[in-house]
Amino acid sequence: MLALPRTVWLDRLGATASALCVLHCAAVPVLFLLIPPLTLSLRSWNDPHHGLAIALLATLRWERLVVTGVLVFAAIALFVGYARHRRPDALCVAAIAAVLLVAAAAGGIEQPLWTHTTLMITGGALLSAGHILNLRLMKKSGSVLRQRTREGSDLSSHG
Numbered sequence: 001m002l003a004l005p006r007t008v009w010l011d012r013l014g015a016t017a018s019a020l021c022v023l024h025c026a027a028v029p030v031l032f033l034l035i036p037p038l039t040l041s042l043r044s045w046n047d048p049h050h051g052l053a054i055a056l057l058a059t060l061r062w063e064r065l066v067v068t069g070v071l072v073f074a075a076i077a078l079f080v081g082y083a084r085h086r087r088p089d090a091l092c093v094a095a096i097a098a099v100l101l102v103a104a105a106a107g108g109i110e111q112p113l114w115t116h117t118t119l120m121i122t123g124g125a126l127l128s129a130g131h132i133l134n135l136r137l138m139k140k141s142g143s144v145l146r147q148r149t150r151e152g153s154d155l156s157s158h159g
Contacts, residue, residue: 008138010077011131017070018128025120028056029113060108067105071098074127081134085141090134097126 032039032053041047042054078094100123104116111119 015131094130
């Protein structure tokens with residue numbers, strides 16, 4: 001079995017991480033809305049759910065760092081893919097995602113909850129779509145197949 005090129009794994013990892021981000025960004029506000037005791041526990045140190053509520057809100061503190069890391073990772077994966085297939089489609093989708101994610105992260109919790117959540121979910125979904133599109137463009141252009149063939153010939157010539 002031949003190894004897949006690194007960019008395929010980068011895009012698969014990026015798409016998966018972005019999808020998990022979307023789930024997280026959707027779940028945290030829903031948890032606070034659907035479980036009123038969780039919201040109330042923020043006001044009481046004695047509440048048994050206080051720690052969980054604080055931990056869920058603490059994820060917002062790391063948001064800017066996570067968004068920065070995700071966008072750097074995506075840029076690397078998408079530019080490597082672009083170098084192979086020469087189609088700007090995935091880069092355009094990812095650029096829109098980046099604008100939405102940066103807007104959400106820059107506004108932080110000062111934004112209305114639904115604005116922040118909508119920006120993060122839409123940005124994460126678009127970033128995941130950008131990675132998937134990049135994979136499809138590489139497969140369509142044959143760059144994945146050429147890379148697999150080249151790796152296979154390298155393996156057979158050495159073995």
